[in-house]
Amino acid sequence: MNDPLPDFTLEHPQTVDAALALLRDAPGARICAGGTDLIVNMRRGLVEAQTLVDISRIASLKIVEETADGLRIGAGVSLRELAESPAIAATYTALSQAARVVAGPTHREAATLGGNLCLDTRCFYYNQSHWWRKSNDFCLKYRGDICHVAPKGNRCRAAFCGDLAPALMVLGGVVDIAGPGGIRQLAVDALYREDGAEYLTIDKDEILLAVTLPPSDAPSGYEKIRVRRAIDFPLAGVAVACAREDNGARAFRMAITGTNSRPVRVEMEAALGPDDDPDAYFATLGKLVQKTVSPQRTTTIAPHYRRLSVAAVAVRLARGLL
Ligand SMILES: Cc1cc2nc3c(=O)[nH]c(=O)nc-3n(C[C@H](O)[C@H](O)[C@H](O)COP(=O)(O)OP(=O)(O)OC[C@H]3O[C@@H](n4cnc5c(N)ncnc54)[C@H](O)[C@@H]3O)c2cc1C
Ligand code: SF4
Known part of the structure; x- marks a missing residue:
């Protein structure tokens, strides 16, 4: 209905x-x-x-420009433009790949960078019609008293499912935000909190103006797991960047969307050294990913499957960047 x-x-x-x-x-x-x-x-x-x-008629939000701090992308730039830009694909591959797999082509024509970073969290019990939710007495995120996913908990577990945020996190993105008090800057990581109802740290009277990405020569990539190969939100999405250090070691940066109420960073303790065993390193990485994510019963796909599959995708993506 x-x-x-x-x-x-x-x-x-x-x-x-x-x-x-x-x-x-x-x-x-x-x-x-x-x-x-x-x-x-x-x-x-x-x-x-x-x-x-x-x-959408504010011209300054649609500018992509090189600045002293790196590439500054206006919040009003469409996902189609991000996906089709050869310069972004060459230097910030994870962002380009993430933009290409958001929703479908018609959505990407209208959808913007700022909207993708701020989009609402998602849950099977929330993204339903009014009458469906009413017949279930609503839920904690909106109008109700309990969470149907974690009835004993006191916070909403809805999942943040934006594809671009993890890519921007591993690329070191910084957002400019305009509000009543002027303009401030935040790392993309700091835009979010682990609460499905209050997932953003910016206020409703603030506007996200742009994201700046520092210069980078680290290869990067993004891959998502979804039920269908088009349109669907990520059940989980992984972004990885891999920097080569002076001694030949590879330092990975990794962030994941779709499994928690915020995009989460996978905190790796060490780089992969030239004398390290890659199989052992990636086995440890896979376990770390499983420990980091916290998928809940917010979709029809089992949390355990999402935990295992996101770890497998993360390892495959990281290995592919060596
Ligand atoms: C069928 C379907 C499939 C989808 N699949 C995906 C998917 O696979 N991956 C994915 O990531 N998304 C998906 N989406 C969600 C959505 O299309 C995208 O996230 C899109 O990028 C949202 O951008 P928008 O400009 O349309 O945002 P809007 O809908 O205009 O806004 C979204 C939210 O952000 C706020 N906002 C927008 N711009 C700013 C700004 N500059 N500053 C502060 N707040 C702002 C708005 O107030 C609103 O709360 C899908 C949507 C549909 C309908
Ligand atoms: S996680 Fe719980 S409170 Fe949040 S939207 Fe789902 S059912 Fe509602």
């Missing part, structure tokens, strides 16, 4: 300052970029917004 889209006022600011003023003053204001996550959630009654602040 389809729920109707509720009424709202649509504003089209042309500058970041005008958008910030609307977020401050307009009743029930919410940023809309490509709308591919937000509008679906509004229709399902998961988001209440009286005013949508459409930021």
Whole structure:
């Protein structure tokens, strides 16, 4: 059964300052970029917004430019542009590969970098129609009192499923955020917290402006596990970058999406040294991935399967970068 889209006022600011003023003053204001996550959630009654602040006409958010700190990509750049850019594919391969596997081609045309970083967390008991959720007495994330996934817990376990965040994390991405207090910067890691209901550390009256990626010569990649090979959100997605150190050792950076309420970093203690046994190293890495992730019953696919398969994909991807 389809729920109707509720009424709202649509504003089209042309500058970041005008958008910030609307977020401050307009009743029930919410940023809309490509709308591919937000509008679906509004229709399902998961988001209440009286005013949508459409930021797609703000030209400064669509700029990709080389700066002294690296490549600065505006939050309004579409996923299609990210996926098709030869420069991004050559230097920041993980980002290019992640953008290519988000949703389908029509979504990627409208969907933006900023929207992908801020998209809502997902759960089988949450991404349902209003009547379905009502018949289950709703849940902790929205309107209800208990979590159907972890009834004894006191927080929502919905999974963050954005494909781009782990890629940007291993590439050292830093976000610029504009808000009532001016502009501040955060590492992409620091955008998130492990809470499915309060998963972002930025406020609703702030706008993510851009992500800057430092120069890099480390090969990188992204791979995701999903039920179908198109459209689907990741059951788990892995990004890896592999830097060569002066002594010939390989230092891996790895981050994972789809398994926790935030994208998680896999904290490796040591690089793979030139005299180390790669089989032993990657066996340890696989176990570390299994320990790091925390998949829950938020999809129809069993958590144990997701834990084992994400470890296998992580090891395969890391080995492929040697
Ligand atoms: C069928 C389907 C399949 C999908 N599959 C995938 C998938 O495989 N992988 C995946 O990652 N996503 C997937 N998505 C989700 C979505 O399409 C993408 O994540 C997309 O990148 C969201 O970007 P958007 O610009 O459309 O965001 P919007 O829907 O416009 O916004 C999403 C959220 O981010 C906030 N926001 C947007 N821009 C900013 C900004 N600059 N600053 C602060 N807040 C902001 C909005 O207020 C909203 O809360 C899918 C969606 C659908 C409908
Ligand atoms: S994890 Fe629990 S609280 Fe969160 S959306 Fe799912 S059922 Fe609701």
